[in-house]
Amino acid sequence: MKYDVAVLGGGPGGYEAAIRCSQYGLKTVLIEARELGGTCLNRGCIPTKALLHGAEFYDEAKGAQEFGVLFNNLAFDYEKLAAYKDKIVSRLRKGIEGLEKAHGVTVIKGFGVLKNANEIAVNGETVVADHIILATGSAPFLPPIPGVDNKSVMTSDEVLEMKQCPESLVIIGGGIIGIEFATLYASLGKKVTVIEMQPDILKGIDKEIVKELSQILKRKGVQIIAGAKVTGIEEAGEITVNYEKDGQLNHATGSHCIVSVGRKAQIDQIGLDAVGIKLSGSFIEVDTYLRTNIPNIYAIGDITGKIQLAHVATKQGMVAAENIIGKQQRMNYEVVPSCLYTNPEIAWIGLSEEEAIKAGKNIKIGRYGVGGNGKSSVMGHSKGLIKLVCDHATGEVYGAQIMAPRATDMIGEIAIIMECEGTIEELSDTIHPHPTVCEIILEAAHDVEGLCCNAPPKK
Known part of the structure; x- marks a missing residue:
């Protein structure tokens, strides 16, 4: 079987890269050992958000009497919530299968192994391709903790x-995965303990936002133990997690334990050695064009060790496809939004205040509290804030951190302004609809110059 392009891995990066190659007129095959959609659709982004959406309904229903909505014997059925999650995943997976077919992509279900720079062995046959895109994704990492099995x-x-x-x-x-699970089960009224080795949870997120989220989680009953090293896990009826903090030994107990300390690249046994593909640590080394050291083989997604996010993998897939047809596109990692699906949501992009100062930039900050936003108040939300970081002289936007309802939807506005090297003045001059949560972006932009009308004067 001879193709122009063979894509190994059908996650968000791989399946869209295959479609884009086909759109460019290239005869394309997509090889995937498991379900199309990869971790994101089947074991990550989509199923967790389905569960979190249900938990948010339940959590908000507990305070619904304030809105004049009354419930008798409020309860949740986790089995039905899990079935809802599975239904959504199944529908979206079938959608991807239909898209591949509609775009003329050949899909082969099987574990592909590189034989050389142009051949992949799968299901006892050989796929031959002029170009290969590796997109095999990642899997949860299990640290060598006694009892982790x-x-x-x-x-x-x-x-x-x-x-x-x-x-x-x-x-x-x-981190993000652990805190989303903490949000999910605490919203359902379950006892949750989070143990983090770093001095605080959510490394890399604005400290002011982390502090506010921590307080919200604690009010939900989540116990956060930061600066602690897990020394072992025991199981005798219930799970006991032993840890050391400040030189003292202690433990936490629960019916189950979730390990969420990162993800590892799934590159074992796919034939990298046979082809001589160079690694950087435990990831495949690529240049800014997503090429490996083998000129006709590209790598995208989590296996590159850049930023392990589905939308980054998708963009990498687009860049790889463009370079295959000779466009010479580079990958830019400076404008990448990140999302955390807590309640309220958190989203961020570019430099935080702390990072900008550390980088030696002369900056100005605009901030606005969610409590002053009309739409948020209507929705029953008063906690959260937005911070905008910009250049002191030019006003160019360097980054933003948002903790608010629908923050993950709003961060796209900041991504656009940053991609266009836009300024705070341009944000300030843009009319935002009222009443909406996105007005907090406008208020923070006005606050940069001390001109926010809906906040007390700065002292």
Whole structure:
């Protein structure tokens, strides 16, 4: 079987790269050992958001009487919530399958292994291609903690397969995945303990926002233990996670334990050695064009070790496809939005205030509290804020951090202004609809110059 392009891996980067190559008139094959959509659709982004959406409904229903909505015997059915999650995933997966077919992409289900720079072995046959895009994704990383193999210790993969709600959880890792699971189960009223090795949870997110989120989580009953090193996990009826903090030994207990300390590239046994593809640590080394050291082989997504986000993988897939047809496009990682689906949501892009100062930039900051926003108040939200970071002289926007309802939708506005090297003045001059949550962007832009009409004067 001879093709112009063979894509190995059908996650968000791989499946869209295959479609884009086909759109460019290239005969394309997509090889995937599991389900199309990869981790994001099947064991990550989409199923977690489906569960979080249900949990948010339940959590807000507990305070619905303020809105004149009354419930008798309010309860949740986790089995039905899990079934809803599965239904959404199945529908979207079928959609991808239909898209590949509609765009003329050949899909082969099987584990592909590189034989040389132009051949992939799959299902006992050989696929020949002029160009190859590697997009095999990542898997949860399990650290070498004694007892990590106990049956009640899970990664995100196993959690999302559960049909019954765990009664209590100890989560090892206070990053994005861990905090989203903490939000999910705390919203359902379950006991949650988060143990994080770093001095605080959510490394890399604005400290003021992390502090406010931590307070919200604690009010939901989440115990956060930061600056602690897990020393072992024991299982005897319930899970006991032993840890050391400030030189003292202690432990946390729960019915289950989730380990969420990062992800590793899935590059084992795909034939990299046979082809001589160069690695950078445990990831495939690529240049700004997404090329490996083998000129006709590209790599995209989590296996590149750049930024492990689905939308980054998708963009990398587009860049690789463009370079295959000779466009010479470079990958830019400076304008990449990130999202955290807590309640309220958190989203950020570019430089934080701390990072900008550390980089030696002369900056101005605009901020605005969600409590002053009319739409947020109507929705029952008073916690959160936005911070805009810009150049002191030119006003060029360097970054933004948002904690607000629908923050993950609003961050796209900042991404556009940054991609165009736009300024705070341009944000200030843009009429935002009222009443909307996105007005907080306008207010923060006005605040940069001390001209925010809907906040007290700065002292």
